[in-house]
Amino acid sequence: MTPLVRSRLGGAAPPGIKADVDRRPVTLEEVARIAGVSRATVSRVVNGVATVDRELRQVVEKAISTTGYTPNRAARSLVTRRAGAIGLVLPDEGRTVHDPYFGRVVSGVLPVIRPLGVQLVLTTGDHREVVDDIRQHRLDGVILIHTHATDPLPRQLIEANLPVVLAARPVRPMSITYVDVDQAAGAALAADHLISSGCRRLATITGPLETPAGQDRLRGFLDTTTRHGLPEPLVVEGDFSREGGAEAARHLTDAGLDGLFVASDLMATGALPILRNAGLRVPEDLKVVGFDDSSPAVECDPPLTTVRQPVEDMAAEMARLLVDRVDRPDRPVSSVVFAPTLVLRESA
Amino acid sequence: MTPLVRSRLGGAAPPGIKADVDRRPVTLEEVARIAGVSRATVSRVVNGVATVDRELRQVVEKAISTTGYTPNRAARSLVTRRAGAIGLVLPDEGRTVHDPYFGRVVSGVLPVIRPLGVQLVLTTGDHREVVDDIRQHRLDGVILIHTHATDPLPRQLIEANLPVVLAARPVRPMSITYVDVDQAAGAALAADHLISSGCRRLATITGPLETPAGQDRLRGFLDTTTRHGLPEPLVVEGDFSREGGAEAARHLTDAGLDGLFVASDLMATGALPILRNAGLRVPEDLKVVGFDDSSPAVECDPPLTTVRQPVEDMAAEMARLLVDRVDRPDRPVSSVVFAPTLVLRESA
């Protein structure tokens, strides 16, 4: 399909991968023998250590390319105590994996770590498995996404001083590296847009208010309406699910609203049919802004104006922070907060 | 080996604040010393080799649990030449990763391999990376999803006799293990449903006809209409994309249809608004059946009656076939075809 991939294959295709699978693979030892140097010198060349004579380096490099040598990662891991792999931990297989958000994380992480020769290992949030994987040196660190308030895993990893990065601000403050979007700023973006579109009778369907995201989005929304001197908006708590959005919307159909901020696109997809069935036209009667810019936002009717998190960028940053922490565990934790943007579609 | 080394383990932490990560983990050697047996015996217990005396086994097991021993996978890999990891190869990061299908594959694979202690490594279809990973013994085998007709990777892996499983029937017949759904049967299911709902003037929006899925779904559809003695249905080729679905639908608005089979849900989400704008009510005027049962099917309006592939089951089967092949590379390739089901929603 993509010419890029194909062209890259054409030239670089190794002289048959067969050789290495059927036969015993080439070892450092063998390269050393061919180059007429010691194993140590080949190792230096492979690992880019500077203290190798230029000519000798070239001889070694030639031997490497003619033999098609690739280092055995297990052997290297054994001595370096590095797995060369990081884990992406999913809370449970049932939900998150199906969330398009997950795919965006993956496509943000891969381009960062692959050039470093680091693998991305997918694993469930099963506590024991994650810890085991790290203890067995199968994982150098982990990215945790969608952890729940009650999940002891983050704290335990922190206490064990294991490299870990969270995909969101932790529920309770702790000394942990995380990457997040400025949730409140995103909600403010939504509120500002509604207000500047002429809406005056606002409401919001929030996320679960025990989550940081739920809290922050509500706060950003309310702060903005207050700043504009608008009356207290209607607030209905949702749970980030489609059904939760539908249920919340039922409380809003008779409120005479002209603007609604729904704290997640998924909830919005649940809410829209309810609103429509109640005779409210979106956006003519009621303008609706979502949050996440997930695929439901594109697919629903009308397509949703929504707050976009730069998930790929955030994921890439998580990968960078994690790799950095693996390399230098002593460095202080640092977190990064990204700015959201508003994506204009047809619902507001 | 030398007692000196071991005493370093038990003793106080080295100068400076050393993290848990850096603390030397328990080794076989140490468990053996505590249990008063040899390393070999502990290894036997760990690996479940039967020829260990019951009492001795219990002593060893106790030593393992008190020390919290976990085998170092790198060391094991080095000698067994097994990575204990399989790869899930995505064609490119841009598309598939965002496809909910991908998540379903992951959640089908994980429950199969995690109990076996096998890791799931996510990687892009970049040819060199995949081959490198396998050559470096970082991957025991791979599951390829969404390979294109021009992709040389499957054939190369086959020729190199590397364990590989395809997530679909290969474009050109080859001696390769694959798992697929019976595409034609799925299309027949859709056609049967439309016909038994009273539709007589049928059409289909197909997938790209150079793909096996595109071909088979069309064939299954046409075979069924023929069997029922209906007139030749209208056939418009699509490309499995939302836009392709919309484009194809434009050719169908004036055809006086009462039944439409769209060969993918995503295309259906593109087609539905076009049909609605043309004044066709779904399902009153025109019944529509999709294919895939992906999330768009749920989210679109009206929710789509569609053909469901048992993706999780299929993925689990892929994992099983792959693991099996890794264990016994000499066994003949065998493929598995799953039966699709019809999911009734509101569009037909």
Place this chain on the structure above:
DNA sequence: TTCCGCTGTGAGAGCGCTCTCTGAACCCTC
């Protein structure tokens, strides 16, 4: 010259595990 420091190379000791091979201990049969 002698000594020092510096650069760059090789030798060799492991990393933690598996697995073969040896041999002790025991049981059976004649």
Place this chain on the structure above:
DNA sequence: GAGGGTTCAGAGAGCGCTCTCACAGCGGAA
């Protein structure tokens, strides 16, 4: 009781790599 067979534990040799340490070689200072 001897011979043979069977069972099961231990010794030891690696797997392929990294990394420390010793040291050769060389230029320059004393």
